[in-house]
Amino acid sequence: MIKEYNNVSSETYLNRFLKDDELIRLLGSQGSYFPVMSMIHLAFLWNVMSKEGIWFPSCGVHGISDLLQEVVIGNEGEIKLNSGIKEILVEDNRAVGVELMNGDVYSAKWIIVNADYKKTVLKLMNKNNFSSEYLKHVKNSKYTSSELSVYLGINSDNLDLTKMRANHLFYRATYDDKNEGDPENFKNKEIEICDWSNKSPEFAPKGKKNLILRVTMPYEHFKHWKLGDKMKKDGYQEYKKNLARKLIKTVESILPGLSSSIEVMEVATPLTYEDWGQRSHGSIAGWNRDMKNIYMKHKSLIENPIPHLLHVGIYSFLEPFLGGVPTSIYSGCLAADHILQNNEI
Numbered sequence: 342m343i344k345e346y347n348n349v350s351s352e353t354y355l356n357r358f359l360k361d362d363e364l365i366r367l368l369g370s371q372g373s374y375f376p377v378m379s380m381i382h383l384a385f386l387w388n389v390m391s392k393e394g395i396w397f398p399s400c401g402v403h404g405i406s407d408l409l410q411e412v413v414i415g416n417e418g419e420i421k422l423n424s425g426i427k428e429i430l431v432e433d434n435r436a437v438g439v440e441l442m443n444g445d446v447y448s449a450k451w452i453i454v455n456a457d458y459k460k461t462v463l464k465l466m467n468k469n470n471f472s473s474e475y476l477k478h479v480k481n482s483k484y485t486s487s488e489l490s491v492y493l494g495i496n497s498d499n500l501d502l503t504k505m506r507a508n509h510l511f512y513r514a515t516y517d518d519k520n521e522g523d524p525e526n527f528k529n530k531e532i533e534i535c536d537w538s539n540k541s542p543e544f545a546p547k548g549k550k551n552l553i554l555r556v557t558m559p560y561e562h563f564k565h566w567k568l569g570d571k572m573k574k575d576g577y578q579e580y581k582k583n584l585a586r587k588l589i590k591t592v593e594s595i596l597p598g599l600s601s602s603i604e605v606m607e608v609a610t611p612l613t614y615e616d617w618g619q620r621s622h623g624s625i626a627g628w629n630r631d632m633k634n635i636y637m638k639h640k641s642l643i644e645n646p647i648p649h650l651l652h653v654g655i656y657s658f659l660e661p662f663l664g665g666v667p668t669s670i671y672s673g674c675l676a677a678d679h680i681l682q683n684n685e686i
């Protein structure tokens with residue numbers, strides 16, 4: 342059954358049984374977009390959404406990194422912060438170490454890489470390690486898009502958040518298929534509104550709340566602002582703040598008074614996620630969901646074509662079947678098992 346539904350597109354499947362466009366969008370994208378995923382991927386995500394539930398780490402997302410750090414240090418490991426990798430070194434078709442940006446070289450029997458897959462293959466490794474066909478497949482396969490995120494610290498005394506009716510709301514004011522191309526037409530886009538301080542009140546000062554507004558935003562729409570690594574043209578800050586204000590205004594149609602309740606605002610764009618998250622083109626959530634945009638042959642990319650190099654993280658599977666962070670954690674466990682089983686090689 343898994344094999345069969347792996348090759349069926351959710352669009353074909355849903356169109357076979359349903360006629361209502363809105364219902365097809367809702368069931369097919371868990372939101373307001375037309376379905377593009379394989380049926381099996383969609384089934385996994387509905388299982389997470391409707392049966393397992395969305396996980397929220399009781400320790401907060403930073404808590405997961407803190408726990409990992411404790412385990413590494415507790416086992417006499419060493420963590421070197423701010424030590425970017427310049428190149429993953431390969432000898433005799435086997436990964437043997439890494440060179441840092443500062444020129445230091447470390448040798449290791451196994452290398453586990455958590456940078457995104459395109460970056461790893463196309464930027465952190467010598468191209469001679471791969472066939473030109475493989476490089477073409479990696480380059481031409483697409484990632485998920487980036488987004489504009491507005492992080493708000495609010496005083497909610499005069500704001501009725503019960504109107505959200507949930508901690509996590511997907512809101513879209515209109516459906517206009519013909520004009521879906523305008524990235525700044527927020528009325529015609531799905532806006533994710535997250536009230537995480539309801540889950541973790543300690544994330545905000547007493548009596549205050551935080552709210553995150555998220556909307557997809559193509560990297561290309563922002564790239565002309567970029568001058569270099571973490572460098573933007575004059576006017577970028579003002580432009581992104583204006584865009585954030587426009588997004589807030591759209592959200593005000595369901596949360597009136599939001600603008601006047603804001604005390605702190607931070608805005609992240611595709612360039613933020615590229616510069617600070619170090620993701621290729623600021624991509625948010627792994628490989629593109631539409632398999633027609635993917636030319637890779639294997640759904641799990643953990644065992645890179647280069648022996649002794651293991652790829653983990655959200656880009657190590659073509660379909661993040663457990664969602665983002667859980668799939669990343671799962672990939673780390675698989676890589677650890679692989680090393681334990683193959684350590685003699």
Ligand SMILES: Cc1cc2nc3c(=O)[nH]c(=O)nc-3n(C[C@H](O)[C@H](O)[C@H](O)COP(=O)(O)OP(=O)(O)OC[C@H]3O[C@@H](n4cnc5c(N)ncnc54)[C@H](O)[C@@H]3O)c2cc1C
Nearest residue numbers: 424425426455456618619625626654655664665666667669
């Ligand atoms: C705005 C936003 C919201 C999201 N919301 C959710 C959510 O609600 N739930 C969810 O499950 N997922 C969410 N995701 C996806 C989430 O980012 C991933 O699920 C998770 O962070 C993936 O973990 P990772 O380890 O694969 O990648 P990352 O957390 O991106 O880790 C990769 C690490 O590699 C480092 N790196 C890259 N290049 C180098 C180099 N050359 N040298 C050294 N280090 C390098 C980066 O600095 C980074 O620390 C969100 C992503 C974004 C951007």
